[in-house]
Amino acid sequence: MEENRVPNIIFAWMLNLNLIIILYIAGIMAGGLLGYVHENTALEFMQQISSVTMAPWKIPVMAVLLYGSLVLFLCIQTENSALIYTKIVVEIMISLMIGYLLNFSYIGMILLILADVISRMTKVRWKYAAIGIVCGIFLLTDYNLFAERYHITPLETYLIYYRGDVRSVMLGVKNMLYSLNILFFIIYTIQLMRVQMSEKERILNLNDKLNQANEELQLANSQMEEYAKESVKNAETQERNRLAREIHDTLGHSLTGIITGLDACITLMDAAPEAVKEQLKVIADVARNGMTDVRRSVKALRPDALEKMELEKALVQMMEETKKASNIEIDYCCTAELSHYNKDEEEIIYRIVQESITNAIRHGKASKILIAISMEYNIMYIWIKDNGVGCPKIEKGFGLHHMEERLEMLHGSLNCYGDNGFVLEASIPIRWGEKR
Amino acid sequence: MGISVDKVKKRNRWMILVGAALFMSAAVIMSGIYRKISFNKDRVITVGVFSDSYWEVQNGYSYQILEDAIALFEEEHKGVRVEYVSGILKENYPEWLAEQIILGKAPDVFLVFGENFNDLAEIGALKDLDELMEEDNDFDKDSFYSSALQCGQYGEEQYALPYECAPKLMFVNQTILKEEGIELPGEDWTWEDFYEICSRVTKDTDSDGIPDRFGTVGYTWSDAFDSNGVQLFDRKGTECNLTAEGVREAILFIEKLEGLYGGYNVTGKDFDLGRVAFQPMFFSEYRAYKPYPLSIKKYSGFEWECIPMPSGEGGDNISELDTLLLAMNADTSQPGYAWEFMKLLSGDERIQSEIFTYSEGVSVLRDVTESDMALQLLIDSAGDHGGLNMRVLSSAVENAAITPRFRYSGEAVAEVDKAVRDIMEGSSNISMEQIIWNREINKFLKTRSKE
Numbered sequence: 001m002e003e004n005r006v007p008n009i010i011f012a013w014m015l016n017l018n019l020i021i022i023l024y025i026a027g028i029m030a031g032g033l034l035g036y037v038h039e040n041t042a043l044e045f046m047q048q049i050s051s052v053t054m055a056p057w058k059i060p061v062m063a064v065l066l067y068g069s070l071v072l073f074l075c076i077q078t079e080n081s082a083l084i085y086t087k088i089v090v091e092i093m094i095s096l097m098i099g100y101l102l103n104f105s106y107i108g109m110i111l112l113i114l115a116d117v118i119s120r121m122t123k124v125r126w127k128y129a130a131i132g133i134v135c136g137i138f139l140l141t142d143y144n145l146f147a148e149r150y151h152i153t154p155l156e157t158y159l160i161y162y163r164g165d166v167r168s169v170m171l172g173v174k175n176m177l178y179s180l181n182i183l184f185f186i187i188y189t190i191q192l193m194r195v196q197m198s199e200k201e202r203i204l205n206l207n208d209k210l211n212q213a214n215e216e217l218q219l220a221n222s223q224m225e226e227y228a229k230e231s232v233k234n235a236e237t238q239e240r241n242r243l244a245r246e247i248h249d250t251l252g253h254s255l256t257g258i259i260t261g262l263d264a265c266i267t268l269m270d271a272a273p274e275a276v277k278e279q280l281k282v283i284a285d286v287a288r289n290g291m292t293d294v295r296r297s298v299k300a301l302r303p304d305a306l307e308k309m310e311l312e313k314a315l316v317q318m319m320e321e322t323k324k325a326s327n328i329e330i331d332y333c334c335t336a337e338l339s340h341y342n343k344d345e346e347e348i349i350y351r352i353v354q355e356s357i358t359n360a361i362r363h364g365k366a367s368k369i370l371i372a373i374s375m376e377y378n379i380m381y382i383w384i385k386d387n388g389v390g391c392p393k394i395e396k397g398f399g400l401h402h403m404e405e406r407l408e409m410l411h412g413s414l415n416c417y418g419d420n421g422f423v424l425e426a427s428i429p430i431r432w433g434e435k436r
Numbered sequence: 437m438g439i440s441v442d443k444v445k446k447r448n449r450w451m452i453l454v455g456a457a458l459f460m461s462a463a464v465i466m467s468g469i470y471r472k473i474s475f476n477k478d479r480v481i482t483v484g485v486f487s488d489s490y491w492e493v494q495n496g497y498s499y500q501i502l503e504d505a506i507a508l509f510e511e512e513h514k515g516v517r518v519e520y521v522s523g524i525l526k527e528n529y530p531e532w533l534a535e536q537i538i539l540g541k542a543p544d545v546f547l548v549f550g551e552n553f554n555d556l557a558e559i560g561a562l563k564d565l566d567e568l569m570e571e572d573n574d575f576d577k578d579s580f581y582s583s584a585l586q587c588g589q590y591g592e593e594q595y596a597l598p599y600e601c602a603p604k605l606m607f608v609n610q611t612i613l614k615e616e617g618i619e620l621p622g623e624d625w626t627w628e629d630f631y632e633i634c635s636r637v638t639k640d641t642d643s644d645g646i647p648d649r650f651g652t653v654g655y656t657w658s659d660a661f662d663s664n665g666v667q668l669f670d671r672k673g674t675e676c677n678l679t680a681e682g683v684r685e686a687i688l689f690i691e692k693l694e695g696l697y698g699g700y701n702v703t704g705k706d707f708d709l710g711r712v713a714f715q716p717m718f719f720s721e722y723r724a725y726k727p728y729p730l731s732i733k734k735y736s737g738f739e740w741e742c743i744p745m746p747s748g749e750g751g752d753n754i755s756e757l758d759t760l761l762l763a764m765n766a767d768t769s770q771p772g773y774a775w776e777f778m779k780l781l782s783g784d785e786r787i788q789s790e791i792f793t794y795s796e797g798v799s800v801l802r803d804v805t806e807s808d809m810a811l812q813l814l815i816d817s818a819g820d821h822g823g824l825n826m827r828v829l830s831s832a833v834e835n836a837a838i839t840p841r842f843r844y845s846g847e848a849v850a851e852v853d854k855a856v857r858d859i860m861e862g863s864s865n866i867s868m869e870q871i872i873w874n875r876e877i878n879k880f881l882k883t884r885s886k887e
Contacts, residue, residue, distance in 0.1 A: 040531055073455045
């Protein structure tokens with residue numbers, strides 16, 4: 001973003017401005033010293049200074065070298081706290097050396113460090129302490145505080161060499177440059193604050209969008225649920241229609257034939273008992289065919305798995321597939337022998353287990369299901385429990401209702417409890433006579 | 437950011453390296469270590485000297501002592517050369533030295549005038565010699581006159597060694613004393629003796645109503661203070677001691693002396709013409725005039741002798757000592773050889789004895805000054821016994837009063853001069869004036885030390 005670069009540009013200006021200021025002051029000092037020598041007034045100068053001055057050429061050379069190293073340290077980019085603190089300490093040290101070189105007449109480099117600290121330390125601990133310390137050094141490194149103790153000669157002593165009017169222009173330019181540096185610093189902080197604030201705003205915006213998307217997603221989810229319910233109902237209706245058609249096609253057809261045949265028999269009974277006999281044979285065939293048709297229809301309704309394999313295997317496979325599909329835990333325990341039952345019995349066992357698992361997952365949102373099958377005195381017990389939400393008041397839907405109906409056809413019974421998960425108990429009397 | 441973390445790390449490493457290199461080179465320049473790197477096999481020590489005599493005399497031997505010392509030094513230290521810039525006049529020397537210091541090109545060893553010493557020591561241009569003196573077993577501090585050595589101290593530290601010195605002595609016109617039948621005063625004579633002789637010799641010999649013979653000329657309040665035990669300032673120059681009893685006595689004494697001449701302004705010329713009995717003079721002034729034929733003529737009209745200054749009630753027969761100092765550049769790259777050379781110039785008897793031959797001062801070594809050879813040299817150069825008593829000379833150096841050594845002491849002394857003049861001219865109570873002026877001078881010292 002273009003806007004984010006504004007503080008960096010101002011920082012670059014500050015770097016350039018500080019170089020100018022440092023060179024300016026170093027120039028004034030070196031020029032003053034050379035001037036005193038040139039005018040043969042060095043002795044007079046010597047009587048006014050507080051300590052031996054640096055050789056004139058050394059002042060600008062060292063100032064540039066030290067400032068160069070300061071700039072390089074300032075440009076180090078890092079998020080490592082230890083490195084940042086080392087960096088700050090080194091930078092302060094260099095700044096104080098430059099300050100010392102310039103007789104503490106300028107210490108504005110500290111503002112560069114401060115600007116750097118403020119912008120780069122967003123993630124660092126003790127940020128405010130660091131800022132405070134840098135500020136403190138900036139405030140305390142004043143010429144007047146050190147002059148007495150460390151024998152520092154004021155810049156004004158160097159300036160005495162210059163003519164009065166030149167001197168005042170020089171001082172004016174110096175003060176202007178100092179103020180400019182502070183001004184840059186203020187603009188820098190304002191820009192930095194602006195950038196940081198717009199960054200926050202951007203994050204808030206993104207957050208809003210995320211929330212909105214979440215809501216939409218929830219809506220879509222509930223719609224999907226509705227749709228699923230509807231499709232269950234559709235399937236129910238379709239199944240009913242198919243059954244109706246099946247009944248109509250097979251039983252209806254056969255029964256119509258039987259009724260028509262029987263009516264003919266009643267009419268023929270007295271006139272041609274022989275013909276009736278023939279007719280009844282035909283009717284019996286029709287009935288038998290009808291029976292075959294019914295059997296075929298019923299067979300068509302049987303689960304696929306049971307067609308292909310035995311009940312036990314089919315159950316295990318179904319559970320395995322469910323586990324794989326829904327990541328649910330199923331404990332299966334069977335103490336009864338599960339072979340050689342009648343087909344309708346096998347089917348109902350299979351259907352009960354299948355329906356219960358489906359219910360537990362769909363309605364109960366369960367993660368764990370216990371299934372136990374046992375046999376006692378020709379009655380088979382199926383006990384299924386899940387750890388789902390259960391339902392305090394059981395309203396039997398199509399599934400449960402259907403199950404109950406089927407069980408009743410086999411003289412079995414069904415009980416449900418929904419207060420602690422969902423528990424289903426089914427008992428089926430087994431007709432041993434037909435076994436084998 | 438388009439820059440990968442690795443790239444940033446690599447860039448950071450470079451910046452730290454280059455930054456540290458720049459910092460180190462700045463440190464090398466600041467410390468001055470680079471000056472030790474020399475492609476020249478020979479080590480060179482530079483010496484700052486001036487061409488004419490410190491004692492304002494052109495004697496033609498300006499660099500003789502230095503040349504002899506260099507020859508000795510280069511013989512003892514092979515591979516070390518000593519260089520100096522010739523042709524700098526004494527009057528230009530302090531300015532030249534200041535310029536060299538400002539340009540960072542000051543010699544390793546240089547002569548320092550007493551009047552510049554305080555400034556140079558204060559700003560740290562001179563190396564503190566204490567450590568070198570302590571560590572050097574060859575260096576015998578006690579062979580120097582303690583007063584001369586003290587002239588090179590600033591605060592508690594020794595910043596310079598004395599090179600040559602000259603005490604202030606009282607020169608006596610023997611002819612006048614003999615005419616009046618007065619005996620030459622002893623070495624422990626007092627203000628009372630001094631005043632008595634002065635009052636006896638002050639006369640109007642040609643009876644024209646104006647006195648034409650006087651007791652003394654050039655005897656100042658400063659001479660009186662020194663000989664009356666007055667310590668005008670404390671060590672650091674923060675406090676003036678103008679209210680001391682000795683000050684009052686000295687002022688009263690000077691007033692009394694001047695009262696003898698009835699307002700006649702006695703000058704040095706009167707002494708030259710043989711009309712004054714006493715004049716305080718630096719020993720070097722005496723020697724400077726002595727060898728010249730003209731001077732001999734100037735003084736030939738009378739016989740003369742030199743004796744210590746008279747002592748006040750609270751003091752001793754002591755006087756001022758003018759000293760030429762030898763100091764080391766604080767920034768020198770060769771402190772070891774510089775120290776050896778300094779030791780040779782100011783602490784070696786071979787070199788110091790040449791002071792009596794080629795200069796007008798007094799050696800700062802007690803043994804040299806008190807030696808027979810020195811006496812013989814003085815007698816030879818003076819052409820007669822010159823009224824010299826080496827014991828007098830030696831004790832005058834030994835017991836000299838040391839001028840205050842703090843910055844702005846010159847200005848402070850000028851203030852005192854103003855004060856004393858004012859007190860003497862005024863007619864009010866001296867003690868009151870002393871208190872007022874003392875307060876004034878303390879205020880001056882306070883503002884000066886604040887700057």
